[in-house]
Amino acid sequence: MKTNFISMKKMFLLAFALMSINMYGQENKANKPVIGVLNIDTKGINMQPDQMGNLLRIEIEKLDTFAVIDRYDALYLIEKNNIIVNNCYGKICLVENGKLLKADKMIGGSVEIFGDIIIISLRYIDVKSESIEKTQVKEFLNLQNELQSMIKITVNEMFGYHNDQDLIMRLTKKFNYENLTTNPDKNIVKLSGPRLGFITYTGKNAQYLSDAKNKGGFDAFPMMFQFGYQFEKQYLNEGNFQALFEFVPMITGLDQGFFVPSVTVMHGLRNNKWGWEFAFGPTINVNTYAKGYYDSNNNWVTRYDDNFISEGIPLTERLDSRGYAKLTTGFIFACGKTFKSGKLNIPVNVWLRPDKNGWMFGASFGFNARKDNDLKLK
Numbered sequence: 001m002k003t004n005f006i007s008m009k010k011m012f013l014l015a016f017a018l019m020s021i022n023m024y025g026q027e028n029k030a031n032k033p034v035i036g037v038l039n040i041d042t043k044g045i046n047m048q049p050d051q052m053g054n055l056l057r058i059e060i061e062k063l064d065t066f067a068v069i070d071r072y073d074a075l076y077l078i079e080k081n082n083i084i085v086n087n088c089y090g091k092i093c094l095v096e097n098g099k100l101l102k103a104d105k106m107i108g109g110s111v112e113i114f115g116d117i118i119i120i121s122l123r124y125i126d127v128k129s130e131s132i133e134k135t136q137v138k139e140f141l142n143l144q145n146e147l148q149s150m151i152k153i154t155v156n157e158m159f160g161y162h163n164d165q166d167l168i169m170r171l172t173k174k175f176n177y178e179n180l181t182t183n184p185d186k187n188i189v190k191l192s193g194p195r196l197g198f199i200t201y202t203g204k205n206a207q208y209l210s211d212a213k214n215k216g217g218f219d220a221f222p223m224m225f226q227f228g229y230q231f232e233k234q235y236l237n238e239g240n241f242q243a244l245f246e247f248v249p250m251i252t253g254l255d256q257g258f259f260v261p262s263v264t265v266m267h268g269l270r271n272n273k274w275g276w277e278f279a280f281g282p283t284i285n286v287n288t289y290a291k292g293y294y295d296s297n298n299n300w301v302t303r304y305d306d307n308f309i310s311e312g313i314p315l316t317e318r319l320d321s322r323g324y325a326k327l328t329t330g331f332i333f334a335c336g337k338t339f340k341s342g343k344l345n346i347p348v349n350v351w352l353r354p355d356k357n358g359w360m361f362g363a364s365f366g367f368n369a370r371k372d373n374d375l376k377l378k
Helices: 002-031 049-063 071-080 091-100 144-158 165-172 203-210
Strands: 034-037 041-043 105-114 117-126 131-141 193-201 223-238 241-252 260-271 276-294 300-302 316-319 324-341 344-353 360-366
Touching (some): 034 049, 041 049, 049 105, 049 144, 091 105, 091 117, 131 165, 193 203, 193 241, 203 316, 223 360, 241 276, 260 324, 276 344
Parallel strands (some): 034 105, 041 105
Antiparallel strands (some): 117 131, 193 223, 223 241, 260 276, 276 300, 276 316, 276 324, 324 344, 344 360
C-alpha cells in the first residue's frame, strides 16, 4: 500500500512539472511581441518586394524573439481586411496596417543599389505609440547572391545579436583581388594557360651537358628553352590569400634538339591584394643515365667505351647521352607575381631546384585572356 502511494506521488509530481513547463512555454510565447512584416521596397535588386519581405520574415523568425505573423496568416488577413501592401513602406501606412493585423510591432524598409554598393534600411515601428523605435542602415558590396546573409546581419545588428565578423568583412570590404565571397558564382581565379621559359644548369650537371657525346656528354649549352601548360585549381580562398593546386607538364631542350619531358605538381599560396605567389612541390622528369666509373685520369668510363673493365670496380650512375631512359625526381621552389593588362593576365615566375650535382634555376611567364564570365584579377 505504501509503495502504491509513493508511485502515485511521483506520477503526480511529474504531471505537475509537465503542466508547469507547458504553461511557462505558453506564457513565454504569449509575452512575445507580435510583429508584422509586409513588403520591403526593392530598387535595382533581382528580388520582388514580396520576396524580400518573406526573406526578412524568415530571418526575424530565426531570432525566436517575436511572435511573427505567419506568411499565410498575413495573406489571409490582407485579403480579409482589404489591406494595401503595394507601396506601403512609410510609417503611417505600416501603423494603419499593423492595427488591422493586430500587431504590436511592424517592420519595414528598403533594399537599394547605389553604384557598386547595396544599402539595406530597416525601421522597427511600435504600432500603439505610432513611433519608430529603431532604425538600422547597413552598406554592403553589390553581391546579390548574398542578400540573405546581408538581411541576417542587418537584423542581428538591429536587435543586438552576434554576427560573424569574418562574414561582415567579406561582404563589406573590397580587396584588389577577388575572393570566394565576392565572387559566389565563380570560385576560382583562372590563371591556367601556356608557360614559356628557360632552365639553367650549374655544377656537374652543367659539365655533363657541355661534354662531347663520345665522353657521355650532350654537346649542349647548359641553358635550355622550356614550354608547357599550367593547370591550376583553387581549393581555398579566404581574406587576402588563396591556396592553389598546380599541375605543370613541360618539355625542355627542343631548341637544342632534345626532348626532355617533365611533370611538376605544386601547392601554391597567392596574395589576393598584390598578386604575389609562392609555390613548392615535387617534379618528375625523364633523362638518360648510364652506369660507369672514373679512371685514374678522372675520365668517365662506361660499357660503351672500349677500355671498360666490368669486374672489381664499383660503378656509379650519372647523366650520359649514351645511356638508358630513367625517371628522376626533384623538388622545386617557385615564386612570382601576376600582372594584368586589360583582360590579359600575365604570371611571371622564377624557380630553383636543389640537386647534389648542381642546382637548377629557371624563369617562366604565361598568359591567359579572361572571358566575361570568368573571374578576373583586379
